[in-house]
Amino acid sequence: MSTNTVSLPGGTWSLGELTVTRFGYGAMQLAGPGVMGPPADRDGAIAVLRKAVDLGITHIDTADAYGPHVTNELIREALHPYPPSLHIVTKVGAHRDAHGGWSPARRPEDLRRAVHDNLETLGLERLDVVNLRLGDATGPQPGSLAEAFGTLVELQQQGLIRHLGVSNATFEQVAEAQAIAPIVCVQNMYNLAHRHDDPLIDELAGHGIAYVPFFPLGGFSPLQSSTLSAVADRLGTTPMSVALAWLLHRSPNILLIPGTSSPAHLAENVAGAATPLSRDDLTELDKIGSPHER
Secondary structure, eight states: OOOOOOOOTTOEEEEEEEEESSSOEEGGSSSSSBBBBBSSSSHHHHOOOOHHHTTTOOOOOTTTTBBHHHHHHHHHHOSSSSTTTTTEEEESSSOTTSSSSSOOOSSSSHHHHHHHHHHHHTSSSSSEEEEESSBBTTOOSSSHHHHHHHHHHHHHHHEEEEEEEEEEEOOHHHHHHHHOOOOOOEEEETTTTTTTTHHHHHHHHHHEEEEEEEETOTTTSSSOOOOHHHHHHHHHHHHHHHHHHHHHOOTTEEEEOOOOOOOHHHHHHHHHHOOOOOOOHHHHHHHSSSSSSS
């Protein structure tokens, strides 16, 4: 399988020496309800992954905890052997408990097992990028990442990982990771209405490090804003399209990984992210993250 040469909104960014499209694809929604078990429509899941590649997307985000194992196995079935231009980013640091919770799994033995599980389920000898997932389901939590991140550095030195990143991290944890070893990305919750990482995004941009917002459209509860709806109505498009386009305008180091289980919806997201936004549009949208509008 080979990727088509397609101009995607936002152009490209470099994760180390790896060039990826700023518009990527997040595979989490390909698993069953609650990100557990297989999808109801396996053929549809395969189709959306192949559609991503057909559209020219070269950045797919996943984790072996999704399912668990489900999304990685789907990616392998749909796309292996992978095109040289396609780069898969995964994360470790949590596992699914019997109730579908996201329990921390950051002991050295947990992380080594997770890296080897990702290698096996994806059918790879080396992972392009591995993010260390910190915090918990409520968000980032303070505390040192030194032992966990050091374990991933050891696996990187063994040739099992090409590049490292962190996810669900505080500003201080990002700085601590950078002091231990280079990182190429930070993956945190961020969108039009949740702007707490604005200073971090600007700091990372100055160092050429990518910022990858998860829940770019609000997560399990879509973004709701009268301002967002008004701008979308004026532009003749959807609020979600405007929200994606705003993220690409926010900073050149922001990479998008919106998820969907529908090939048609994926194509709609790509088209929506290309929505032109004027300076006045951006000024109006920037007000959404202020304390005066929620």
